[in-house]
Amino acid sequence: xxxxxxxxxxxxxxxxxxxxxxxxxxxxxxxxxxxxxxxxxxxxxxxxxxxxxxxxxxxxxxxxxxxxxxxxxxxxxxxxxxxxxxxxxxxxxxxxxxxxxxxxxxxxxxxxxxxxxxxxxxxxxxxxxxxxxxxxxxxxxxxxxxxxxxxxxxxxxxxxxxxxxxxxxxxxxxxxxxxxxxxxxxxxxxxxxxxxxxxxxxxxxxxxxxxxxxxxxxxxxxxxxxxxxxxxxxxxxxxxxxxxxxxxxxxxxxxxxxxxxxxxxxxxxxxxxxxxxxxxxxxxxxxxxxxxxxxxxxxxxxxxxxxxx
Numbered sequence: 216x217x218x219x220x221x222x223x224x225x226x227x228x229x230x231x232x233x234x235x236x237x238x239x240x241x242x243x244x245x246x247x248x249x250x251x252x253x254x255x256x257x258x259x260x261x262x263x264x265x266x267x268x269x270x271x272x273x274x275x276x277x278x279x280x281x282x283x284x285x286x287x288x289x290x291x292x293x294x295x296x297x298x299x300x301x302x303x304x305x306x307x308x309x310x311x312x313x314x315x316x317x318x319x320x321x322x323x324x325x326x327x328x329x330x331x332x333x334x335x336x337x338x339x340x341x342x343x344x345x346x347x348x349x350x351x352x353x354x355x356x357x358x359x360x361x362x363x364x365x366x367x368x369x370x371x372x373x374x375x376x377x378x379x380x381x382x383x384x385x386x387x388x389x390x391x392x393x394x395x396x397x398x399x400x401x402x403x404x405x406x407x408x409x410x411x412x413x414x415x416x417x418x419x420x421x422x423x424x425x426x427x428x429x430x431x432x433x434x435x436x437x438x439x440x441x442x443x444x445x446x447x448x449x450x451x452x453x454x455x456x457x458x459x460x461x462x463x464x465x466x467x468x469x470x471x472x473x474x475x476x477x478x479x480x481x482x483x484x485x486x487x488x489x490x491x492x493x494x495x496x497x498x499x500x501x502x503x504x505x506x507x508x509x510x511x512x513x514x515x516x517x518x519x520x521x522x523x524x
Contacts, residue, residue, distance in 0.1 A: 275300060276300065279296055280293075302384075302421065303383070303385070305383065305417075305420070305421075306380065306381055306383055306384060307382050307412045308401060308409065310412055310420035311401050311409065311410035311411060311416060312411050312412065313409070313483070313484040314409055314410050314485065315485040316338075316498070317338070317342050317348075318336040318337065318338065318340075318341040318342065319341070319344060320332045320343050320344070321344060321346075322344065325343070325368050330368070333357050336357050338411075339356060339398075339415070340354050340357070340398045340411060341354070342375075342411065343355060344408075349406065349407050352372060352375075353372035353373050353374055354398060354400070355371050356371070356398075375400050376391055376398075377399070377401075378401060379404075380402070380403055382401075384412075384417050387399060388414065392413060392414045392417070394414070395414050395415060398411055398412065420499075434446040434449040434453065435449060435457055442510065442512075443510045443512070444507060444508075444510075445470050445507065445509070445510055446470075446506070447470060447471030447474075447504060447506045447507060447508060448471060449470050450469055451463065451464070451467065451470060451473060454510075458510075460493060460512065461491070461492055462492070462493075470508050470510075471504055474488055474497060474505050475505060483500065485497065491513070493512045494511045494513070496509040
């Protein structure tokens with residue numbers, strides 16, 4: 216693939232020379248195999264066998280709605296089934312750690328800043344790159360590095376595994392993420408780094424809605440230095456009371472709704488929004504709502520508001 220991308224015309228001409236004579240052998244062989252398989256199928260499968268048509272996702276969703284209206288399914292049961300159906304459409308992009316949140320380390324800075332970068336990484340994996348983050352050299356598993364006694368960093372750089380952003384999350388789990396010590400890097404159609412996903416991110420996404428509610432205290436997590444992690448359903452009045460800031464939007468009750476209204480579209484992970492009292496960064500989204508938001512307070516503005524009160 217690498218050679219073909221560098222010189223597609225030359226590679227095509229070269230391979231054609233071998234494919235043309237190979238067809239003289241492969242075409243009759245494939246035709247023979249096809250005829251044999253048809254004979255076997257006719258002999259094994261009953262003639263009167265009636266094939267059952269597969270139900271599509273849309274038909275299943277319609278069926279759920281009908282059963283819900285009829286009272287056969289209650290709302291929690293219907294919601295659970297919809298979540299299960301949604302797993303099939305879940306892609307690695309939906310649950311990735313976006314590029315803006317990735318711990319990045321330039322290969323030229325390994326000797327000087329590598330130790331500090333690995334110690335401060337807020338996720339398990341650190342991406343090592345060349346001149347730009349798109350030129351990825353590899354990935355370091357900080358957990359394994361620490362368990363090994365913090366040896367030379369260059370010895371712990373593993374070759375990266377790249378996948379397209381449209382890859383279904385379940386396929387990524389099956390093919391690439393057989394253990395928690397593995398991760399894949401998500402790239403766009405141009406080969407640019409979009410984010411990273413591991414087993415933990417996919418499992419966390421799947422269990423997010425099923426996790427038990429922890430009360431209002433669990434909706435606002437203090438990350439230190441004026442930074443807070445907010446659940447998308449956290450009410451604006453609750454944030455205002457807890458953090459002593461002013462957040463208002465006519466007709467909007469939650470921080471997720473505020474972000475959606477201000478941006479005017481369903482945001483992607485990593486999108487930012489500046490308000491008078493704070494800066495917001497979208498951390499997690501689902502198919503139809505904002506799930507997590509990071510808030511960085513404008514401490515000077517908050518102090519002014521406190522003084523006015």
